Amino acid sequence: xxxxxxxxxxxxxxxxxxxxxxxxxxxxxxxxxxxxxxxxxxxxxxxxxxxxxxxxxxxxxxxxxxxxxxxxxxxxxxxxxxxxxxxxxxxxxxxxxxxxxxxxxxxxxxxxxxxxxxxxxxxxxxxxxxxxxxxxxxxxxxxxxxxxxxxxxxxxxxxxxxxxxxxxxxxxxxxxxxxxxxxxxxxxxxxxxxxxxxxxxxxxxxxxxxxxxxxxxxxxxxxxxxxxxxxxxxxxxxxxxxxxxxxxxxxxxxxxxxxxxxxxxxxxxxxxxxxxxxxxxxxxxxxxxxxxxxxxxxxxxxxxxxxxxx
Amino acid sequence: xxxxxxxxxxxxxxxxxxxxxxxxxxxxxxxxxxxxxxxxxxxxxxxxxxxxxxxxxxxxxxxxxxxxxxxxxxxxxxxxxxxxxxxxxxxxxxxxxxxxxxxxxxxxxxxxxxxxxxxxxxxxxxxxxxxxxxxxxxxxxxxxxxxxxxxxxxxxxxxxxxxxxxxxxxxxxxxxxxxxxxxxxxxxxxxxxxxxxxxxxxxxxxxxxxxxxxxxxxxxxxxxxxxxxxxxxxxxxxxxxxxxxxxxxxxxxxxx
Numbered sequence: 298x299x300x301x302x303x304x305x306x307x308x309x310x311x312x313x314x315x316x317x318x319x320x321x322x323x324x325x326x327x328x329x330x331x332x333x334x335x336x337x338x339x340x341x342x343x344x345x346x347x348x349x350x351x352x353x354x355x356x357x358x359x360x361x362x363x364x365x366x367x368x369x370x371x372x373x374x375x376x377x378x379x380x381x382x383x384x385x386x387x388x389x390x391x392x393x394x395x396x397x398x399x400x401x402x403x404x405x406x407x408x409x410x411x412x413x414x415x416x417x418x419x420x421x422x423x424x425x426x427x428x429x430x431x432x433x434x435x436x437x438x439x440x441x442x443x444x445x446x447x448x449x450x451x452x453x454x455x456x457x458x459x460x461x462x463x464x465x466x467x468x469x470x471x472x473x474x475x476x477x478x479x480x481x482x483x484x485x486x487x488x489x490x491x492x493x494x495x496x497x498x499x500x501x502x503x504x505x506x507x508x509x510x511x512x513x514x515x516x517x518x519x520x521x522x523x524x525x526x527x528x529x530x531x532x533x534x535x536x537x538x539x540x541x542x543x544x545x546x547x548x549x550x551x552x553x554x555x556x557x558x559x560x561x562x563x564x565x566x567x568x569x570x571x572x573x574x575x576x577x578x579x580x581x582x583x584x585x586x587x588x589x590x591x592x593x594x595x596x597x598x599x600x601x602x603x604x605x606x607x
Numbered sequence: 608x609x610x611x612x613x614x615x616x617x618x619x620x621x622x623x624x625x626x627x628x629x630x631x632x633x634x635x636x637x638x639x640x641x642x643x644x645x646x647x648x649x650x651x652x653x654x655x656x657x658x659x660x661x662x663x664x665x666x667x668x669x670x671x672x673x674x675x676x677x678x679x680x681x682x683x684x685x686x687x688x689x690x691x692x693x694x695x696x697x698x699x700x701x702x703x704x705x706x707x708x709x710x711x712x713x714x715x716x717x718x719x720x721x722x723x724x725x726x727x728x729x730x731x732x733x734x735x736x737x738x739x740x741x742x743x744x745x746x747x748x749x750x751x752x753x754x755x756x757x758x759x760x761x762x763x764x765x766x767x768x769x770x771x772x773x774x775x776x777x778x779x780x781x782x783x784x785x786x787x788x789x790x791x792x793x794x795x796x797x798x799x800x801x802x803x804x805x806x807x808x809x810x811x812x813x814x815x816x817x818x819x820x821x822x823x824x825x826x827x828x829x830x831x832x833x834x835x836x837x838x839x840x841x842x843x844x845x846x847x848x849x850x851x852x853x854x855x856x857x858x859x860x861x862x863x
Contacts, residue, residue: 489682535704536702
């Protein structure tokens with residue numbers, strides 16, 4: 298755990314943990330609102346957004362990519378609402394139609410356009426490039442105090458940290474109205490809470506988390522982190538406050554364990570190469586959810602409607 | 608409606624029209640609930656009773672119409688209103704305890720960031736005590752029976768300490784003990800000079816429970832004191848002649 302760890306593993310680990318937390322926080326509310334698939338939708342439509350941004354600007358600089366992905370997320374949210382209202386179908390179906398077709402459009406667009414010269418491909422969109430976000434100028438733990446070395450940190454780290462902080466502050470600030478309107482939207486409205494605006498703000502916050510995380514770690518992690526840690530956390534407790542705390546624990550655990558297992562797991566098993574960290578992090582979060590389903594203390598749906606009872 | 612009349616009526620609705628699609632659910636309804644009354648909104652299924660209540664509260668946007676609460680626009684009088692939604696309108700699997708739900712009634716007091724202190728908890732517990740649910744404060748809400756859930760919703764409304772209580776089908780699917788407990792609380796509210804409005808479906812209890820009725824079937828059919836308004840004629844008009852005469856005979860209707 299010396300210089301090599303700081304140089305090669307510290308920043309990807311930190312970015313992985315931050316991305317996991319940024320997605321898990323809004324994920325708690327989206328699962329309770331039966332909107333969990335929105336995270337899925339947003340992270341998929343980031344691909345066409347990024348391709349369009351590339352086609353317009355001709356570069357793969359960060360900001361055009363982020364703006365493209367965010368723009369696509371807005372388009373997707375509007376499309377989902379439009380399909381749901383005009384087609385009178387359930388939200389899940391509207392999301393499914395929207396994100397699969399937009400993602401497919403992104404793949405087609407990518408194939409047809411001349412992106413061979415730049416690092417832009419479907420694989421990158423799915424898995425990200427967590428392992429490449431290393432801190433080359435670090436020479437050990439001491440570099441954390443070295444201003445010159447700190448300036449060389451991957452920019453993804455700063456961005457992800459800022460986004461995670463923003464989401465944490467927003468969640469804390471709007472905790473009460475969020476909780477109230479998630480449980481009982483009508484009652485919340487009678488208190489003067491702008492429930493429609495709050496609902497849109499939640500989706501937008503999730504979009505910001507998804508786009509920022511997508512840039513660093515790809516859409517697989519985003520999808521997994523929106524759903525798995527909050528869903529597993531729901532099975533651990535019957536209080537929202539405790540659920541959110543558990544979801545952060547599970548998100549962090551998934552990121553750390555997944556990263557370590559991806560790097561060393563294959564070696565322990567006698568293989569030669571490491572596997573995708575993003576894929577392994579998502580897998581670990583799925584395993585945690587599976588274990589929670591089997592062993593967590595509150596795993597039955599006690600609130601399901603019961604007939605013939607007064 | 609004269610301004611003076613609006614000022615001493617807790618709830619005045621004028622020209623309320625609400626539509627979810629092509630057909631209006633509520634069409635041009637006027638209503639004025641007198642101060643200190645126990646009012647029932649009566650009508651057949653799909654007559655727009657709940658929709659009228661939700662539109663009066665600003666939960667669903669009306670196509671047209673105005674709502675005046677104690678002589679002021681709705682937005683300025685929200686702190687004087689408490690609302691009990693239909694029990695089935697929320698997911699009771701939500702991760703919260705009974706006390707957490709009652710504390711939601713103190714939202715206007717607590718705001719975004721104020722810490723829940725002991726006197727808030729004591730207030731919430733006192734409201735649970737009033738509906739006979741104090742022993743269940745730490746229960747997960749999904750573990751309650753339907754009647755207990757309805758009482759928790761009523762306790763949350765009590766915590767709002769309002770002057771006007773609007774309840775959507777408070778007696779739907781509850782046992783006799785809960786119905787008794789709820790009506791006792793509502794009568795105590797009336798005794799404190801507060802005003803209570805219920806969407807109600809059980810014609811047999813109207814005369815016992817309420818003193819003011821609003822009969823609607825998309826449009827307003829009749830409104831006034833139970834003694835003079837809740838008659839065989841208005842009921843037949845409200846239900847489109849679908850009530851059997853024997854049914855009406857059983858209602859102990861006041862002779863008009």
